[in-house]
Amino acid sequence: MFEALPAGVALLTPDLIYVEANPRYLRLAGRRREQVVGRYIFEAFPDNPRRKDALGTHRLAASLRRAAGGQRDTMAVQRYDTQRSDEPGVWDERYWSVLNVPVLGPDGRVRWVLNRVEEVTELLRAKNECPAERANFMEAELYNHARELQDVNERLRSAYAREREVALVLQSAMLPAPSPSPHAGPHAAAVRYRPAQGALNVCGDWYDLVDLPEGRTAVAVGDVVGHGLEAAAVMGQLRSALTATLRIADGPAQALEALGLHARSIPGAEAATAVAVIVDPARHDLHYSSAGHLPPALLAPDGGVTLLDRATDPPLGAHPEHLPRPQAALEYHTGATLILYTDGLIERRDEDIDTSVARLAHSLTGHRTLDPEPLADALLADLLPSDGATDDTALVVLPL
Incomplete structure (x- = not known):
C-alpha cells in the first residue's frame, strides 16, 4: 500500500531521519532511495544557498516539529528549491503542497512522522494569471491531500491491529x-x-x-x-x-x-x-x-x-x-x-x-x-x- 500510493509519501523518525520513501516521493525529489533513507531531511534537501530569502527549511522544520509533537499540520503551498542530484550546484525553482501527520506507536507516542508531498509547480504557473482560480485550486488540493493522508493513517492503524491479533494467537499457542x-x-x-x-x-x-x-x-x-x-x-x-x-x-x-x-x-x-x-x-x-x-x-x-x-x-x-x-x-x-x-x-x-x-x-x-x-x-x-x-x-x- 505504501509503495503504491499515488502521492509522494515518506516516513521520518521524530528526529527527522528518513526511514522510508515510496517511489513517487523519490521521483518527485529526483533522488535514489540510498540518497534519502537514513539521512537527516535537511541534509538530503538543503535550502538553496543562492536565495537569501529562502525560508523553506525554517517553515518545513516548524511543521515537522509540530507533527513530531503529535499535531497534524498542513502547510501552505511552499517554495522549496531542489538541487539536481546529477548536476551539483544547479537548483530548480519548485513549489510543493505538504502535509505532515504523526503516526502513533503502541505506547501512544509518536513513532513516525508521515511527510506527504505533491509538486504543484507547473499547475501554479498555469493558474498564475487568474488569482481567484488559483486560490480555489489550492484549497481543493489541500483538502484532497488531507483526506488522502487521513485514509493512510487509518490503514496503518488497521495494519497494526491485525498484527496484534496474529501475535496474540502466536503467543498463546507457545505458552x-x-x-x-x-x-x-x-x-x-x-x-x-x-x-x-x-x-x-x-x-x-x-x-x-x-x-x-x-x-x-x-x-x-x-x-x-x-x-x-x-x-x-x-x-x-x-x-x-x-x-x-x-x-x-x-x-x-x-x-x-x-x-x-x-x-x-x-x-x-x-x-x-x-x-x-x-x-x-x-x-x-x-x-x-x-x-x-x-x-x-x-x-x-x-x-x-x-x-x-x-x-x-x-x-x-x-x-x-x-x-x-x-x-x-x-x-x-x-x-x-x-x-x-x-x-x-x-x-x-x-x-x-x-x-x-x-x-x-x-x-x-x-x-x-x-x-x-x-x-x-x-x-x-x-x-x-x-x-x-x-x-x-x-x-x-x-x-x-
Whole structure:
C-alpha cells in the first residue's frame, strides 16, 4: 500500500531521519532511495544557498516539529528549491503542497512522522494569471491531500491491529495453558498472562514450568525487547531453548549460560531478560539465577517477603565473552509461595523501581492467606492500572 500510493509519501523518525520513501516521493525529489533513507531531511534537501530569502527549511522544520509533537499540520503551498542530484550546484525553482501527520506507536507516542508531498509547480504557473482560480485550486488540493493522508493513517492503524491479533494467537499457542494449571498436586501453579491494553502490538513476555527428576520443579519467566510478531517469535525460541536446558543443566545458572550463548544467534534476542528457579521440595530449598530480570519474591507463611536478588547478571547475550553466571540458594518453609513476574506487573514510568517492588511486597503480605489462584487475581487487581497496563504482564504463583 505504501509503495503504491499515488502521492509522494515518506516516513521520518521524530528526529527527522528518513526511514522510508515510496517511489513517487523519490521521483518527485529526483533522488535514489540510498540518497534519502537514513539521512537527516535537511541534509538530503538543503535550502538553496543562492536565495537569501529562502525560508523553506525554517517553515518545513516548524511543521515537522509540530507533527513530531503529535499535531497534524498542513502547510501552505511552499517554495522549496531542489538541487539536481546529477548536476551539483544547479537548483530548480519548485513549489510543493505538504502535509505532515504523526503516526502513533503502541505506547501512544509518536513513532513516525508521515511527510506527504505533491509538486504543484507547473499547475501554479498555469493558474498564475487568474488569482481567484488559483486560490480555489489550492484549497481543493489541500483538502484532497488531507483526506488522502487521513485514509493512510487509518490503514496503518488497521495494519497494526491485525498484527496484534496474529501475535496474540502466536503467543498463546507457545505458552503453557493457564487453565487448567500446567501442574497438578502440591506444586500446582497459578499462571497469568495479560497483554497490554490500548497498544497495537503485544510484547515478548513468557513463562514456563518444567517437571524435573526427583520431584523438583523449574519455573522461569522472561521478557524480549520489542513488540509484535517478531518479539513473539523470539520469545518462542528462547522459551523452548530454556525448557530444554533446564532439563539437562546443572542448575539454573548453567541453563541461563547456555541460553545466553544461544541468544547471540537469534536476531532480536539481544538484551532479553530471564530468571530461572529450581525448587527442591525434599530439601526445602530453591536455587535461582537471573539474567537482568526483576527479582522473584518468596512469600513466607507469616507474610514476610524475601526478594531473590543475590544472583543477578546482565541480560542474555550482553557479555562480550562467555562468562559463568551467578547462582544463589535459599531455604523455605512449607506453606511459602514463590512469585515470578515480568515488568508489566509493577514498573511505572513515573516512579522508582524500588517503590514498585515495595508495592508488590505490600500486596503479597496483605493477601498471604490466599491460595495461588485467588492470589494471582488479587495481585493483578492491586498492581495493574485501572485503565490498563501499557506493557504485557506474565505472572507465576507457585505454592511450596
